[in-house]
Amino acid sequence: MEESGRILFAKRLRDARERLRGLTQTQLAEKTGLPATTISHFENPEGTRKPSFDNLRRLANALEVTTDYLLGLSDDFVSVATDSALYRDVQNLTDQDRDFAQMMIRKMLEKNQPKE
Template identity: 50%
Template structure:
């Protein structure tokens, strides 16, 4: 994990969400001591534990691991991209047009 930000970010997000270590452990289905070990940096999470923590804290696992500075649980683009693996070129072009139309709709009208 880059710069081993996981312990710091886990504690920060846990506190921002108003959880004690014990509450987070209960919500994520983990032993309370596990959260303590993670925040102390003495243990690293398994993939399953990272997934549980990300879901419980509603934050991206990439953020917890220090890969990105974006906290979103799953970015909208990532969620959409997962569905495009089998999309046709025409479908993708249509979606790009829709995305552009929505972005333009959201822009303030400068006219």
């Protein structure tokens, strides 16, 4: 990870922890099984600690963001659970069936919206 990538990772990790999930370093440490000091080192833009792939996945999973977001490869932080049965099933549909499923999901979301 080059210097600008490390700085962006530190910023995004902290931002995801604080702003997106409202967690302290200690809470994130508990969710990931990593020491709080490790989280602190990762969030230090001037530090030299880089996460291993396994630790990067732990952080992303605990924060419910993508690893690409944390690494600065994507601005979309929403994690698509590619290991979920629903995601796998949708990938096996035809384009026409996928469009129909998307329409049904929109209808369900509309139905569950509070009435004004």
